[in-house]
Amino acid sequence: MGKKHKSAMRFHVPFTATAPPMTSRAVGIVRLTQRRASGTSTDVTIIDSPDNRLLRSGVTVSHRVCEGLGHWVLEAPAWAPRLPAHRSEPVGATAELPLEYAMLVRPIARGAVLGPVAALDIERTEYTMLGPEDAPVAAIVDEQVAVRRGGVTTARYRETTITPTVEFTPQQREFVLSSMLSVSATPVDSFPSLQQRLGPPATGMTDFPQPQPVRRDSTLEELVTAVFARDLHDLVDTLLDLASARPDDVAVLNSQLATVARDVRGFAHALDPQWCRSVQELVSGAPFGSIGDAVPVALRVADTLVGAVHAPRLGDTSHDLAAPLLHRRAQQGVYILADRCRALEESSPDKQWEGALQAAEQLAVSAAVASLLPGKPLTKIVRLLDELSTHLRSCVAPPDEPVALEGLTLEEAFREGARAERRRFTMVNSRARFVAQWPERIAKLRKYQEKAKKKR
Numbered sequence: 429m430g431k432k433h434k435s436a437m438r439f440h441v442p443f444t445a446t447a448p449p450m451t452s453r454a455v456g457i458v459r460l461t462q463r464r465a466s467g468t469s470t471d472v473t474i475i476d477s478p479d480n481r482l483l484r485s486g487v488t489v490s491h492r493v494c495e496g497l498g499h500w501v502l503e504a505p506a507w508a509p510r511l512p513a514h515r516s517e518p519v520g521a522t523a524e525l526p527l528e529y530a531m532l533v534r535p536i537a538r539g540a541v542l543g544p545v546a547a548l549d550i551e552r553t554e555y556t557m558l559g560p561e562d563a564p565v566a567a568i569v570d571e572q573v574a575v576r577r578g579g580v581t582t583a584r585y586r587e588t589t590i591t592p593t594v595e596f597t598p599q600q601r602e603f604v605l606s607s608m609l610s611v612s613a614t615p616v617d618s619f620p621s622l623q624q625r626l627g628p629p630a631t632g633m634t635d636f637p638q639p640q641p642v643r644r645d646s647t648l649e650e651l652v653t654a655v656f657a658r659d660l661h662d663l664v665d666t667l668l669d670l671a672s673a674r675p676d677d678v679a680v681l682n683s684q685l686a687t688v689a690r691d692v693r694g695f696a697h698a699l700d701p702q703w704c705r706s707v708q709e710l711v712s713g714a715p716f717g718s719i720g721d722a723v724p725v726a727l728r729v730a731d732t733l734v735g736a737v738h739a740p741r742l743g744d745t746s747h748d749l750a751a752p753l754l755h756r757r758a759q760q761g762v763y764i765l766a767d768r769c770r771a772l773e774e775s776s777p778d779k780q781w782e783g784a785l786q787a788a789e790q791l792a793v794s795a796a797v798a799s800l801l802p803g804k805p806l807t808k809i810v811r812l813l814d815e816l817s818t819h820l821r822s823c824v825a826p827p828d829e830p831v832a833l834e835g836l837t838l839e840e841a842f843r844e845g846a847r848a849e850r851r852r853f854t855m856v857n858s859r860a861r862f863v864a865q866w867p868e869r870i871a872k873l874r875k876y877q878e879k880a881k882k883k884r
Contacts, residue, residue, distance in 0.1 A: 694797030
């Protein structure tokens, strides 16, 4: 049976503390040797936006110079595998942030200007603790770090880590602990993060909080926050995937933007009208034909959602229960839809059919956001409304497409006329089926709605 792994010992050490006595033949620690080429000085420059949005979101971009050699380092373990947990590239001839790094973190930065925000001066020394016959007992790493912001030293700290080998004994551990305590070192389970060492604004809240579960008794504010947090994560994940794996897949980005537009429209009755209009204007050009057109819009939408997640623009109903509010909204939508569809006939003017389609689509949006609350009846309502909307689209006359008859032969002109007649016949036939099926559909819709009302 193999020997158990020994846990590392970590200490906060006073910055100017003298070296503690770390050898004792009585416990089997004979001598200490400094590892060859272990005494290194590293200058680290942290790159971020002025509000530290990368650091706050768990992404570190840095420029490191050690022994005259420079590297760009990107660390984002919380975002792996979409972003690298650790990646290092040699500094190029221009010493500028690599374009690939800038593109990878663009969904997190969202257009913010990136530049130096802090610097670390790190002095690192490594030792090996040896026992009888020079058998390694433990490895020691001692780091002294000075933090600078704006050219001014704002903090200094020292961290020492002692990593035992399997030969490390309990007596040796007690001796090392006593020796470190003699120089006022403090044992800790883990060291503070870089963000904690740098202090505000790096210690602020992330721009991407995890969506919280939705409950039956969620308030409107809780529901809106959860929905927009989910939309934000999905949108940023899509942008990260595009940056690293699918650079030309505009369809998936269009789909995410459509989801955001749907959710904003679904909560429009409770959200700040100006904020809703700003989002709707951003996505008004969707679906986009190219990534080049879609990505800048998606970045601006993501930036807008960040604000909505932290402080949703809601009115007096923000603390009311979401379920009754959304069900009342859906009930009103059913009344409007029923009123518009009840009077429909095959020969009804196109505007009447267009009005019915608008009512069905708005009700579908309202039901879609309400369906995020627990309950199967709402899922059935959404499915039925999608079916209704699809059918109504086939009943609405498509925009007239001008046909250039000049230059057409008599046979070609006849074919164009026949094609237009077939489209008209298909639409009329679809209208007839809709009128015939409407009584059954509205009865089913009201049945599902009653079930949903009872389960609130």
